[in-house]
Amino acid sequence: MSDLFSEVTIVIPTLNEAEAIGKVLNEIINVGIPKDNILVVDGGSTDGTVDIVNSMGVKVILQEGKGKADAIRTAVRYIKTPFTLLMDGDYTYPARYIPELYNKIKQGYDLVIGARLLDRSSQGILFKFGNKVLTKFFNVLFGTGLRDVLSGMYIIRTSILKELFFETRSFGIETEIVAHVVNTTNRIAEVPIEYRRRLGKKKLKVRHGFLILREMIRLAWRYNPTFFIFAMGSLPLILGLILGTYVAYYYLFVGVVYYMKGLIAIILTLVGFQSLLLAILSLYLKRMEYRLMRILKRD
Ligand SMILES: Nc1nc2c(ncn2[C@@H]2O[C@H](COP(=O)(O)OP(=O)(O)OP(=O)(O)O)[C@@H](O)[C@H]2O)c(=O)[nH]1
Ligand SMILES: [Mg+2]
Known part of the structure; x- marks a missing residue:
C-alpha cells in the first residue's frame, strides 16, 4: 500500500490549526500515505500546531517569508517526489480524494484540481458566490472552462511547481499556479470533491476576494x-x-x-x-x- 504513494508528497500549509491538524494528518495516514511523504509548512503558529505535528511523527518545517504563497515556495525545495499534492490544514478537504487525484495526474496531466462541486452546503452564500465569480472571471481572462480555480486541494507535477515565479502574495497562489499551467502545457483536469466546514477560526475575508481579483488581472497581463x-x-x-x-x-x-x-x-x-x-x-x-x-x- 505504501509503495503506491511513493511518488507523491502531501504538503500542508498551516497557521494556527491546532484544532484541525491532528485530524487532517490522521485522515491522510489512514488513506495509506506514508508519514515520510507528508510535509507540514508552518507559518509561525502560536497555538501548538507544530507540537501536534511533531508528536505524530510527521515532518514539519518553518516557512520563510509570510503567507501561504511563501509557505509553498519554501516547501518546494524539500520535495523530492515527482508529484506534490497540496491541501489545507483546516479539515475542509477530505483526504479520501487523494487516491483519485493521484490516479488522475498519473494519466498524463500536470495539474489536477479538486473542484469543490459536491455537497456545498458547508460554504456560505457569499463564499460560494465569490468563488464562482472569480472562477468565471479567470475563465474569461484565460480562455479556460474550469469549474473551481481557487480550490486549496490539488495535485501538481513537482517540476512545474519548481518553475513557478511565485509573484503572487498569500491567497492568490492558486490562481498563479493554474495560470502558469494554462499558459505552458495546459494539461489540467478537475475531480469533483466535497468541501467541509473548517475547524478553527475563519481567516478569509471579503477583502481577500478583491485581492485575488486584482491578482487575476495582473496575472492575465503577465501570462496572457x-x-x-x-x-x-x-x-x-x-x-x-x-x-x-x-x-x-x-x-x-x-x-x-x-x-x-x-x-x-x-x-x-x-x-x-x-x-x-x-x-x-x-x-x-x-x-x-x-x-x-x-x-x-x-x-
Ligand atoms: N504556512 C502558512 N500557512 C497559512 C498561512 N495562512 C494560511 N495558512 C494555511 O493555509 C490553509 C488555507 O488557509 P485558510 O485560512 O483555511 O483559508 P481559506 O480556506 O481560504 O479560508 P477559510 O478556511 O474560510 O478561513 C490553512 O491550512 C491555513 O492554516 C500562512 O501565512 N502561512
Ligand atoms: Mg480553509
Missing part, C-alpha cells in the same frame, strides 16, 4: 497580454469598420462624401488593426519566454 491587446484593438477596429461602411455607403449610393468621418474611420481601423498585429507578436514573445525559461532552468 494577448488577450488585453486583442480586446483593446478589437474595439477601435470594429468602430472603424462600422463608420467606414457608413461613409462608403453614402459615397457609393447617395453621392455624399464625408471627409471627417472617413478620416476617423481610417484612423480607427488602422489603430485597431495594428493592435491585433501587436497581440499576435506578444503571443510569440510570450511563447519564446517560456521556451527560454525552460532551457535556462534545465541547466
Whole structure:
C-alpha cells in the first residue's frame, strides 16, 4: 500500500490549526500515505500546531517569508517526489480524494484540481458566490472552462511547481499556479470533491476576494497580454469598420462624401488593426519566454 504513494508528497500549509491538524494528518495516514511523504509548512503558529505535528511523527518545517504563497515556495525545495499534492490544514478537504487525484495526474496531466462541486452546503452564500465569480472571471481572462480555480486541494507535477515565479502574495497562489499551467502545457483536469466546514477560526475575508481579483488581472497581463491587446484593438477596429461602411455607403449610393468621418474611420481601423498585429507578436514573445525559461532552468 505504501509503495503506491511513493511518488507523491502531501504538503500542508498551516497557521494556527491546532484544532484541525491532528485530524487532517490522521485522515491522510489512514488513506495509506506514508508519514515520510507528508510535509507540514508552518507559518509561525502560536497555538501548538507544530507540537501536534511533531508528536505524530510527521515532518514539519518553518516557512520563510509570510503567507501561504511563501509557505509553498519554501516547501518546494524539500520535495523530492515527482508529484506534490497540496491541501489545507483546516479539515475542509477530505483526504479520501487523494487516491483519485493521484490516479488522475498519473494519466498524463500536470495539474489536477479538486473542484469543490459536491455537497456545498458547508460554504456560505457569499463564499460560494465569490468563488464562482472569480472562477468565471479567470475563465474569461484565460480562455479556460474550469469549474473551481481557487480550490486549496490539488495535485501538481513537482517540476512545474519548481518553475513557478511565485509573484503572487498569500491567497492568490492558486490562481498563479493554474495560470502558469494554462499558459505552458495546459494539461489540467478537475475531480469533483466535497468541501467541509473548517475547524478553527475563519481567516478569509471579503477583502481577500478583491485581492485575488486584482491578482487575476495582473496575472492575465503577465501570462496572457494577448488577450488585453486583442480586446483593446478589437474595439477601435470594429468602430472603424462600422463608420467606414457608413461613409462608403453614402459615397457609393447617395453621392455624399464625408471627409471627417472617413478620416476617423481610417484612423480607427488602422489603430485597431495594428493592435491585433501587436497581440499576435506578444503571443510569440510570450511563447519564446517560456521556451527560454525552460532551457535556462534545465541547466
Ligand atoms: N504556512 C502558512 N500557512 C497559512 C498561512 N495562512 C494560511 N495558512 C494555511 O493555509 C490553509 C488555507 O488557509 P485558510 O485560512 O483555511 O483559508 P481559506 O480556506 O481560504 O479560508 P477559510 O478556511 O474560510 O478561513 C490553512 O491550512 C491555513 O492554516 C500562512 O501565512 N502561512
Ligand atoms: Mg480553509
